[in-house]
Each structure stands twice: as structure tokens, then as C-alpha cells.
Amino acid sequence: MNFPFYTEQPPKTAPTKPVELPQSRQKTQTRPEAYLPDERLVKAVNVALLLGQPLLLTGEPGTGKTQLAYSLAHQLGLGDPLKFETKSTSTARDLFYFYDALGRFHAIQEATVTKENNTLKQAVDYLTYNALGEAIIRTKPPETVKAYLPADFSHTEPRRSVVLIDEIDKAPSDFPNDILNEIENLYFRIPELGNKEIKTTENLAPILVLTSNSEKPLPEAFLRRCIYYNLPFPEKERLEKIIEARLDTFPNNDFLNQALEIFLQLRREGSLRKKPSTAELLNWLMVMRDIYPNVDNPIATHPKCVLDTLSSLVKMKEDIDKAEDILIATK
Incomplete structure (x- = not known):
């Protein structure tokens, strides 16, 4: 591999084969086994685990807020976290699932669903679970939620997950208030599939890690439901x-x-x-x-x-x- 890869003077003819470039170093920096939490962060994490409450992390960008979720999941043997990347357009429902109503409408228009007893099955295949919805579904025995599992959703046994809700302060101001009860009681409903409540199995309740860059304040009612820690530089x-x-x-x-x-x-x-x-x-x-x-x-x-x-x-x-x-x- 020859450095520099890009020069002030371009070659008169392009290389006959692509120039060899180094691999991305992102994984080098983000290995969960290399994450070093400080003593007070460790205590905050353990308090959150004892109380079964979400852990809210603030601090400068780049100080390791997001990576704490990967470190926690690694230490607890829970695989990779389920990550929800908050956007300025996020709504409460987005945290749980996305339903392709337009696709479903077109399917009906094209008469792909012809029998009444196929309606639910066909409807569920237009459902995509997002982080917290998937985590709650995965706490349930498969046979109890099979009516709510899309064909491409693999679920063989109940399990616990770490859920990362990243940069929650990016969301609209009403987003935290809209998810208060769901965050505290860990349930959701799917109106498109009969509106039945799907509630977490308590002994497998998802472990929630929320991060914020403090770009805007979070409601006090929301903060009351969280364990809080600010990562110092x-x-x-x-x-x-x-x-x-x-x-x-x-x-x-x-x-x-x-x-x-x-x-x-x-x-x-x-x-x-x-x-x-x-x-x-x-x-x-x-x-x-x-x-x-x-x-x-x-x-x-x-x-x-x-x-x-x-x-x-x-x-x-x-x-x-x-x-x-x-x-x-x-x-």
C-alpha cells in the first residue's frame, strides 16, 4: 500500500487496477472489549440495572456515550444492542415499528389478498420492528406472538436485549412525553393488527440506554424515569x-x-x-x-x-x- 493515495499531480493514465486502500478503522475504535468506563459510570449503570430504569447519558460528542451500550451488552452476554437512531422527524411509534400502509394498500388494490383469513398474515408482512418493539417482542415465547411476526423475522426463544436510543434530543420536543408510559411499562400496540397490547416479559425486560448531546432540555417527567450520568471529558x-x-x-x-x-x-x-x-x-x-x-x-x-x-x-x-x-x- 503506497501513501499518499491521492496527489496534487494526477497520473496521465488511470491505474490498470484499483489502488489498494486501508480498511476502515471504525471497528478498531469501537471494540466493546476495549471500552473503559470510569468508576462513576459503572456505578450509574449498576443502579439502572438494579432499579430496572433507563440509563440516560449526556456529555460531549465523542466521549463514548453510544459505545457504553455496546460495552454493556458485551459484558452481559446479550449480543449487539438494538439501536434506534433518533431523527428530527421521529415519532413515538417509530421507536417500536414501521408499517408500510402504502405498500399494503397497493397489495389490496392488486388483489394479492383474496381470502379473509389471510388478511392478518398479509398485513403483518408489511410490518418492520424497530429497536424497542423488537426487544419487547423478543422477550415473549414465539408461540404467543407468532401472529405479529413477519415472515422474515426469526424468533426461536425468549431473550433479553440492550436497546440504544441514540441522541434522543434530536427528536421533536413532544417525543419524550409521548413515550413516557411505554418507556416505563415497556409495552406497545399495533393498531394495524388489532391494537392488542404487547407487553414485555418482566424478567427479560429490555435494558435501555439513552444518549443526549444536550442540544435541548428533556422534560422533567421523562428525567424522573431515568438514571442519569454525564460523561466528563x-x-x-x-x-x-x-x-x-x-x-x-x-x-x-x-x-x-x-x-x-x-x-x-x-x-x-x-x-x-x-x-x-x-x-x-x-x-x-x-x-x-x-x-x-x-x-x-x-x-x-x-x-x-x-x-x-x-x-x-x-x-x-x-x-x-x-x-x-x-x-x-x-x-
Whole structure:
């Protein structure tokens, strides 16, 4: 693999075969076995598990809120979490299922359903379960919910799941209030299939992890039903432990110390409008290490590498000049 992959001077003729590129590093950073929760987060998680209440996490983007759900599911042996990605258009029903009413209408118009006793079966095949709806269905014995299982839905035995409701503050302001009872009592209804209540099996109740970037406040009635923890940004010593756990090759100490000093300088109060996150720090270290694989300390040997890789850390136009000034001042 030859770096750089893209150059200022394009070749006169295109390569005869595709250029070999590195694989995505996302999984390197997000391995659940490499997630290091702090002591207070561990206590909050255990309180939520004891009380059977949702865990609401806030904190800067990139501090590990989403990854906590994967770590929790990993430690409890529950497989990957069922994830609901909240959008600005999300409604309460979206948390449980999506029903393709238009597709169903067209099917009826085309006379694909011809017998009355086939109506429910045909209707259920236009149903797609979303995270919390699927988690509740999976707590039930298959024979008790078979009328509500689409043909492509595999369910052989009751099980517990971790449900991640990510960035709940993105949803419309009435979304949290609309799901109060459902979140607390873990049930839902499907009006398109007779409106019968489908309620979780209590000893297999889904474990709920909700994240928020605090872009807008959540209702007090909703907060009352949650266990709350705000993930603080890690101190330098904790950042070192996170880097050691997340990167398969631990950086040289001199390199790591210099990189962390630059990173923390960029994060200092009043420096940049958008402070670089832990996830961006990991990306930055991987990039410098990969550009100079045989160099113990790229920053000392190739000082220009910091400016060359600044796009890993600085993500706003107005911060670019500030960051460059900071870097020049710290040389």
C-alpha cells in the first residue's frame, strides 16, 4: 500500500487496477472489549440495572456515550444492542415499528389478498420492528406472538436485549412525553393488527440506554424515569489508558506525550469553538502512526505532520487559523 493515495499531480493514465486502500478503522475504535468506563459510570449503570430504569447519558460528542451500550451488552452476554437512531422527524411509534400502509394498500388494490383469513398474515408482512418493539417482542415465547411476526423475522426463544436510543434530543420536543408510559411499562400496540397490547416479559425486560448531546432540555417527567450520568471529558492519565486500550499498537511515550499536549492545548478554554473529541484524538494518532510507520516519534522527526493531519482534529472553518496559531506557538 503506497501513501499518499491521492496527489496534487494526477497520473496521465488511470491505474490498470484499483489502488489498494486501508480498511476502515471504525471497528478498531469501537471494540466493546476495549471500552473503559470510569468508576462513576459503572456505578450509574449498576443502579439502572438494579432499579430496572433507563440509563440516560449526556456529555460531549465523542466521549463514548453510544459505545457504553455496546460495552454493556458485551459484558452481559446479550449480543449487539438494538439501536434506534433518533431523527428530527421521529415519532413515538417509530421507536417500536414501521408499517408500510402504502405498500399494503397497493397489495389490496392488486388483489394479492383474496381470502379473509389471510388478511392478518398479509398485513403483518408489511410490518418492520424497530429497536424497542423488537426487544419487547423478543422477550415473549414465539408461540404467543407468532401472529405479529413477519415472515422474515426469526424468533426461536425468549431473550433479553440492550436497546440504544441514540441522541434522543434530536427528536421533536413532544417525543419524550409521548413515550413516557411505554418507556416505563415497556409495552406497545399495533393498531394495524388489532391494537392488542404487547407487553414485555418482566424478567427479560429490555435494558435501555439513552444518549443526549444536550442540544435541548428533556422534560422533567421523562428525567424522573431515568438514571442519569454525564460523561466528563477524560483527564490526561485516563486518555492514556483509553489510547492503550483502543489502539492495537501503543504509541512511543515521547510521541504520546507531545501529541496529548498539542491535543489538550487545542481543547483549552477559549481555544476553539468546536473542541476535538476523544474519538478524533484516536483518529489523529492512527493517521500519524500510519503515515510514518517506522518512526518512533513523528512529531519530533517530521514536525510538519501535525499541520498535515490537522483535518483529523479541527472541523470548523473558523477554528482552522486559531489551531494553526496554537500549533506555531507550542513549537
